[in-house]
Amino acid sequence: xxxxxxxxNYIKAIYHLQHSSALVTTNELAAQLKTKAASVTDMxxxxxxxxxxxxxxxxxxxxxxxxxxxxxxxxxxxxxxxxFLVNNLQFGWxxxxxxxxxxxxxxxxxxxxxxxxxxxxxxxxxxxxxxxDVNGKMEPTKQINLxxxxxxxxxxxxxxxxxxxxLLELLSHKNIGIGTRLHIVKKFxxxxxxxxxxxxxxxFSISQQLAQSLFVKPL
Amino acid sequence: xxxxxxxxNYIKAIYHLQHSSALVTTNELAAQLKTKAASVTDMxxxxxxxxxxxxxxxxxxxxxxxxxxxxxxxxxxxxxxxxFLVNNLQFGWxxxxxxxxxxxxxxxxxxxxxxxxxxxxxxxxxxxxxxxDVNGKMEPTKQINLxxxxxxxxxxxxxxxxxxxxLLELLSHKNIGIGTRLHIVKKFxxxxxxxxxxxxxxxFSISQQLAQSLFVKPL
DNA sequence: TAAAAATTTTAGATTTGACTAAAAAAAATT
DNA sequence: AATTTTTTTTAGTCAAATCTAAAATTTTTA
Numbered sequence: 272x273x274x275x276x277x278x279x280n281y282i283k284a285i286y287h288l289q290h291s292s293a294l295v296t297t298n299e300l301a302a303q304l305k306t307k308a309a310s311v312t313d314m315x316x317x318x319x320x321x322x323x324x325x326x327x328x329x330x331x332x333x334x335x336x337x338x339x340x341x342x343x344x345x346x347x348x349x350x351x352x353x354x355f356l357v358n359n360l361q362f363g364w365x366x367x368x369x370x371x372x373x374x375x376x377x378x379x380x381x382x383x384x385x386x387x388x389x390x391x392x393x394x395x396x397x398x399x400x401x402x403x404d405v406n407g408k409m410e411p412t413k414q415i416n417l418x419x420x421x422x423x424x425x426x427x428x429x430x431x432x433x434x435x436x437x438l439l440e441l442l443s444h445k446n447i448g449i450g451t452r453l454h455i456v457k458k459f460x461x462x463x464x465x466x467x468x469x470x471x472x473x474x475f476s477i478s479q480q481l482a483q484s485l486f487v488k489p490l
Numbered sequence: 491x492x493x494x495x496x497x498x499n500y501i502k503a504i505y506h507l508q509h510s511s512a513l514v515t516t517n518e519l520a521a522q523l524k525t526k527a528a529s530v531t532d533m534x535x536x537x538x539x540x541x542x543x544x545x546x547x548x549x550x551x552x553x554x555x556x557x558x559x560x561x562x563x564x565x566x567x568x569x570x571x572x573x574f575l576v577n578n579l580q581f582g583w584x585x586x587x588x589x590x591x592x593x594x595x596x597x598x599x600x601x602x603x604x605x606x607x608x609x610x611x612x613x614x615x616x617x618x619x620x621x622x623d624v625n626g627k628m629e630p631t632k633q634i635n636l637x638x639x640x641x642x643x644x645x646x647x648x649x650x651x652x653x654x655x656x657l658l659e660l661l662s663h664k665n666i667g668i669g670t671r672l673h674i675v676k677k678f679x680x681x682x683x684x685x686x687x688x689x690x691x692x693x694f695s696i697s698q699q700l701a702q703s704l705f706v707k708p709l
Numbered sequence: 710t711a712a713a714a715a716t717t718t719t720a721g722a723t724t725t726g727a728c729t730a731a732a733a734a735a736a737a738t739t
Numbered sequence: 740a741a742t743t744t745t746t747t748t749t750a751g752t753c754a755a756a757t758c759t760a761a762a763a764t765t766t767t768t769a
Contacts, residue, residue, distance in 0.1 A: 277726065297747055310727055312748055317725095329734060329747060360604040370598050377592045385579040496756065516717055529757055531718055536755095548717060548764060 272321075272341075276376040279345050280304065281314050282323060283375075285334055286342035294331035343407035349375040350396035350403075351386055357397040358390070364397040364448070365439030399430025399449045399486065414486035418465070418479065425454040425490040432484035441481065446472075452490065491540075491560075495595040498564050499523065500533050501542060502594075504553055505561035513550035562626035568594040569615035569622075570605055576616040577609070583616040583667070584658030618649025618668045618705065633705035637684070637698065644673040644709040651703035660700065665691075671709065 274282070284303045288295045297315070301308045315332060318324040323338035334342060352374040356367040384405065387393075394410050395401055401409035414429050428451045431438060442448065446469065456466040456474045463479035493501070503522045507514045516534070520527045534551060537543040542557035553561060571593040575586040603624065606612075613629050614620055620628035633648050647670045650657060661667065665688065675685040675693045682698035 275725080298745090306726095307728065308747065309729080309749085313726070356601075356604075360601070360608050362600075362604065366600070370596070370601055373596045373598075374593075377589070377596075379589050379592075381581075381585070382575075382579070382589050385575075385581065389579050494755080517715090525756095526758065527717060528719080528759080532756075 273378055274321075274341065278314070278318065278321075278323075279341075279376055281311075281318060282334065282338055282342050283345050283349075285324070285332070286339065286346070289333055294333055296331050340407055343403045343409075345375055347403040347405075347407075348377070348383055350400060351383060351390065351393070353396045353398070354390055354393045354402070355386060358393075363443075365434075365436055365443065367397065368434040368436075395430075395449075397449065398434060399428070412486075414488060416483060417485040417487050418463070418482040420455045420487065420489065422455055422457055425452065426487035427452050427490055428485055429488045430486040432486065438481075438484055445475070445477070447485070453487075492597055493540075493560065497533070497537065497540075497542075498560075498595055500530075500537060501553065501557060501561050502564050502568075504543070504551070505558065505565070508552055513552055515550050559626055562622045562628075564594055566622040566624075566626070567596070567602055569619060570602060570609065570612070572615045572617070573609055573612045573621065574605060577612075582662075584653075584655055584662060586616065587653040587655075614649075614668075616668065617653060618647070631705075633707060635702060636704040636706050637682070637701040639674045639706065639708065641674055641676055644671065645706035646671050646709055647704055648707045649705040651705065657700075657703055664694070664696070666704070672706075 281300070281304065284300060285295055288299055288303060297308050297311050301311045304311070315324060315326050318338070319326045319332075323335055323341060324332055325335050326332035349371045352371040353364075353367045356362040356370060357364050362370075387405070392404075393402055399412075399414075401412055403409045412430065417426070417428075420426055428447060428449055430449070431442065447453075451469060453467045453469045456468050458465050459476075463482075464476045465479075465482050466474050466476040468474040500519070500523065503519060504514055507518055507522060516527050516530050520530045523530070534543060534545050537557070538545045538551075542554055542560060543551050544554050545551035568590045571590040572583075572586045575581040575589060576583050581589075606624070611623075612621055618631075618633075620631055622628045631649065636645070636647075639645055647666060647668055649668070650661065666672075670688060672686045672688045675687050677684050678695075682701075683695045684698075684701050685693050685695040687693040
């Protein structure tokens, strides 16, 4: 089975939305894809006909197991290309998302297998997200949100919550990346800001919003 | 300026057809693209409106200088990706054409510049065709057709006439590739077949058709 | 050079994915 | 529980790229 780029983009977006809530709604998906609800409804019918989607009118929807498999295949391609762009072509981690959005739609099993081997079967992409293997399996990351750490706990940044250039710009300004080790100096309940310290540099504070976009492994 | 994949495929096909005859015809192009003459006419109008094509109804057509620049950009992308697929990902030279047909439509200047640098600015693709540089300039190849060699001349294979899998299958069966050194044992006028010898192996003969698809540099 | 053949273009239809506006259904509110 | 608001779907358009069939033009040939 091959799918159009548009179908693939819908499948991928539904997959990501399913993580927060099992059933996805038409408006949610329209917002995510920056399109209109009517366009979404059209595509839902198409995906249902191809057995990629469990969908009843007005009732919300979710991917079928076939749909999930397809989603994992697209995510695998996206993350492998991101890894290649950053590690081989020397792109910054904040520059690769859009290019990977295009590359992920290239359809060649052999290409992806060979790319995977060329990169030595990486397990995580440059943003810390796990890369599904050829069977769709990926490393369980058991990452926790930085906001859930306690005062004085140490941790290593292992993933970021989104690829938005706004987030990545802020992180690079603050010198925070995947692998950065930090510890919590103090959490403030007034505005939920968190003061953190990286290595020997001066402590500084980050907003609740930023903390929620950072995933860490406690040390 | 960005173009659709379809527009780019037309531009590229016209560029290649222009090499044999300055003016290209509707039917020629339709045959090349495996589409219908009516579809070609539609696209010709579109390309003319974008100043990519010099075209008057019923009179044949050719790329404008802007059109040629676009064509060279696409060919550059195609050949760089082919080089990457063969030299880095370990594809056979007969497996890469179709994948490169897709990859060539990815639009990112930065991606291609970084890929070019990663590959150390290669001058020829795996089929021996020159890769245009960022300004569209490419190595003049002054290759001659194998069929134009004389008895006893030695030469090195430097390019093949097409990427058809049929041709590449035959060449790999006969152990002929880019860089293969051979010499002409005898040319037969009856069927224009040519007996050649590679290194110390036994001489064997190749058909006129095959010889015409092989380009060489005399040694 | 006039008729026949081939080529090219136009006209009108189809498919895919998007849109707007209106209708239908579900959810929220009084 | 009835009304209002929000969400979702349907109906009808539109643009891009394709196609078939028919018309227009050019080329070939008798």
